[in-house]
Amino acid sequence: MGEGVETLRRDLRELVHKHVPPDFLGAFTDDPADLEVAQSFSRTLAELGLLCMAWPTEFGGRGATLWEQTVVREEMWAHHEPRGAQYMGVNWVGPAIMRHGTAEQQQRHLPPIARGEVIWCQGFSEPESGSDLASLRTTAHPDEESGGWRVSGQKVWTSYATMAQWCFLLARTSREKRRQQGLTVFLVPMSDPAIEVRPIPSMLGPHHLNEVFFDELRVTEADVLGTVGGGWSIVQEVLAFERVGIARYARVERLLQAAPAALGAEWDVLPEELRSRWARMLVHARRARLLAYRVVSLQAGGRIRPDDSAAYRIAVTRLDQESAEVLMDIVAGASLPGEEGRRFRRAVEDHRRYSVSATVASGSVEMQRILMSRSLLAAR
Amino acid sequence: MNTELSEEAVEYGRTALRAFEAAGGDQIVQDAEREPARRADLVEPVLAELGAWDLDPRGGADELEAVAALCRVAGWWALPYPVAERLARPADGSTDGLVVIAGTGPGGAAGAAGAGDARDAGDAGDAGLVGYGPAAPVAGLGRRWSTVTFDGGRGVATAAPPTTTPRYGAFVTGLVDDPALVPSQASRDGDGLADLALGLVLPCWTLLGMLDRAIDLTRAHVLAREQFGQPLARFQGVQFQLTDAEVERLGVEELAKYALWAVATGRGEAVDDALALRLAILEAADQVFRVAHQLHGAMGFCDETTLSWISRYSQPVRRLPLGLSATRDELTRRIGRAGLAGPFAPRREPNLEVQPL
Numbered sequence: 038m039g040e041g042v043e044t045l046r047r048d049l050r051e052l053v054h055k056h057v058p059p060d061f062l063g064a065f066t067d068d069p070a071d072l073e074v075a076q077s078f079s080r081t082l083a084e085l086g087l088l089c090m091a092w093p094t095e096f097g098g099r100g101a102t103l104w105e106q107t108v109v110r111e112e113m114w115a116h117h118e119p120r121g122a123q124y125m126g127v128n129w130v131g132p133a134i135m136r137h138g139t140a141e142q143q144q145r146h147l148p149p150i151a152r153g154e155v156i157w158c159q160g161f162s163e164p165e166s167g168s169d170l171a172s173l174r175t176t177a178h179p180d181e182e183s184g185g186w187r188v189s190g191q192k193v194w195t196s197y198a199t200m201a202q203w204c205f206l207l208a209r210t211s212r213e214k215r216r217q218q219g220l221t222v223f224l225v226p227m228s229d230p231a232i233e234v235r236p237i238p239s240m241l242g243p244h245h246l247n248e249v250f251f252d253e254l255r256v257t258e259a260d261v262l263g264t265v266g267g268g269w270s271i272v273q274e275v276l277a278f279e280r281v282g283i284a285r286y287a288r289v290e291r292l293l294q295a296a297p298a299a300l301g302a303e304w305d306v307l308p309e310e311l312r313s314r315w316a317r318m319l320v321h322a323r324r325a326r327l328l329a330y331r332v333v334s335l336q337a338g339g340r341i342r343p344d345d346s347a348a349y350r351i352a353v354t355r356l357d358q359e360s361a362e363v364l365m366d367i368v369a370g371a372s373l374p375g376e377e378g379r380r381f382r383r384a385v386e387d388h389r390r391y392s393v394s395a396t397v398a399s400g401s402v403e404m405q406r407i408l409m410s411r412s413l414l415a416a417r
Numbered sequence: 418m419n420t421e422l423s424e425e426a427v428e429y430g431r432t433a434l435r436a437f438e439a440a441g442g443d444q445i446v447q448d449a450e451r452e453p454a455r456r457a458d459l460v461e462p463v464l465a466e467l468g469a470w471d472l473d474p475r476g477g478a479d480e481l482e483a484v485a486a487l488c489r490v491a492g493w494w495a496l497p498y499p500v501a502e503r504l505a506r507p508a509d510g511s512t513d514g515l516v517v518i519a520g521t522g523p524g525g526a527a528g529a530a531g532a533g534d535a536r537d538a539g540d541a542g543d544a545g546l547v548g549y550g551p552a553a554p555v556a557g558l559g560r561r562w563s564t565v566t567f568d569g570g571r572g573v574a575t576a577a578p579p580t581t582t583p584r585y586g587a588f589v590t591g592l593v594d595d596p597a598l599v600p601s602q603a604s605r606d607g608d609g610l611a612d613l614a615l616g617l618v619l620p621c622w623t624l625l626g627m628l629d630r631a632i633d634l635t636r637a638h639v640l641a642r643e644q645f646g647q648p649l650a651r652f653q654g655v656q657f658q659l660t661d662a663e664v665e666r667l668g669v670e671e672l673a674k675y676a677l678w679a680v681a682t683g684r685g686e687a688v689d690d691a692l693a694l695r696l697a698i699l700e701a702a703d704q705v706f707r708v709a710h711q712l713h714g715a716m717g718f719c720d721e722t723t724l725s726w727i728s729r730y731s732q733p734v735r736r737l738p739l740g741l742s743a744t745r746d747e748l749t750r751r752i753g754r755a756g757l758a759g760p761f762a763p764r765r766e767p768n769l770e771v772q773p774l
Contacts, residue, residue: 046760115761287760287761290759290761293756294756294759294761294762294763295761297754297755297756298754298763304754309746309749312749313745313746313749315749316696316745316748316749316752317696317745319693319752319756319757320672320693320696320697320748320757321697322759323672323675323693323757323759324668324669324672325668326759327420327668327671327672327674327675328667328671330420330671331420331667331671334420334421348663348664348667348668351660351661351664352664352668403657406656406657406660406661407653407656409660409663409664410656410657410659410660413636413656413659413660413663414636414639414650414656414659
């Protein structure tokens, strides 16, 4: 990756070591202090110019290379994403506003994102529209009184909705022949009383899953991102910003590599077959990392196609789940005494709960298979 | 970070692919199986034409990549010839090639899976796929082969005459340790572990070529074969199986490039990296060939399909020197508590302090 990139990795580790408690397992736990850790850490990254380093210089970033961005993704996910929900604003809401926003929208939204002060949520999925996003029913009806629209409908699985200040909302503004047409992106404040958020208790912990109801929410032309009816292409572009998405392999590698030290002498009395499964997972984690690097390399060379990240996503989500089973077996048979042992056990347990969602979150693995098989079986 | 082979190596591979196609392509292995004595004559002239004998896999990254590209082509056509082993021969030309054998100590006798009993040269043809003990797909070629064991022990072995036909043995024959020849190896360059890494990685490139071909053949078959009035490729059950197999193939392609880089740069962990590759590619081969056969249906067993040949001739590299379970055991034993090198391995890269969990 190069020396500069490894220096960045070292800097990020030092910052995490200094600002994030060792037992931090993410911003969204039962303990509100964890959210504050993440918000504070994000502000620190922002002050050091590390939060939005991928952004172009004209928007306050430093145009970080794709490999630098890769290291940031790896280090943050490996350390339980101490940026909390900030990655969403930084990684794709901000860039989408840069490309499609008006000068006023850019002025309003980009500086708070760059300072790590604002949390965004994503209003895409609905009860009847999961993988088939274009079938969504949340509708923006023309409001003759204001000249804008009134939005009604329901979103679901909306992460961070209870704490977000803004929502990147996709709604239908007209019915066209193709379902992908007639969709519009609105940037709406979550403080509006026409929006109601209901948390959904889940194994992932609080704040991850919510229902969001829109009851005659008034929006205007000024809230539209891009053009009316042009929402689908923005969403497709947004998804393309996240070719590699979450660097799940990084947390897996860190946990696997930490296991022998965490178990101490007990490691040597684990069943041989379990250590063998552990070694196999290390190989699979490396394989997933190299598949991610393949995507980054293609992207860097300007040769990326929409399906190129599918193989990585299939491999890494499977890795997440298989490694969780192996790690759970490892900790289940060990005493893991003391604070460090307890910490390792909790991290593994947390990884296992999260891994269940790996093949569903951010697009199901079946969608990735469909995408990949289309390309594989296309005419050449 | 460059994750690609050099353009020169890729182009060399394309040239080699065309050269073997012109020399008979899929027919080469069929002719060799029918007339084993012609084996070398069917392949060696093409290798000579490609300048393969001038390539030194120990001579730097460029040459190593070219050798790997050639091994991959050998897999694509299921060439009935140990290209990887021959090209890994010692630089002084003292033997015909290099093979990795199971067990420890010169000759691999001690500790080799199933090779604990003393045996004489008369038994040695019954080895590998058709018996037990150190073996390699070198039947009917040169007599003298350099060997390296998993602890880096070097030796020289003699290839026994084969005791079965290539149809069942895929040209595998036993290797008999020849202590009288060991001293001549003292002058060889490099060390045994470097030979071990090289000797493990190159055959994996051959197997990668076989996986490339198996996927390609299966893709073509499901697009052409119609059932219920439409191509098999229209069925999602078919699509998903093929996709999962392709994910395996793509993943091991990346590991193969990584392991090649580890060998080229002489990394201390190159043997770990080679074993990691071997483990992953043996798993991938299991899945790819299972899917390829399933989607070909009964046609896939028939010798009129290329899959039948690729599948059979993939056996030596998948079972020798160690099969899937034994490879996994060897990797587990070797990495111990240290794990694999990488950004989150604390011991291997001390400059990158990993915060303990």
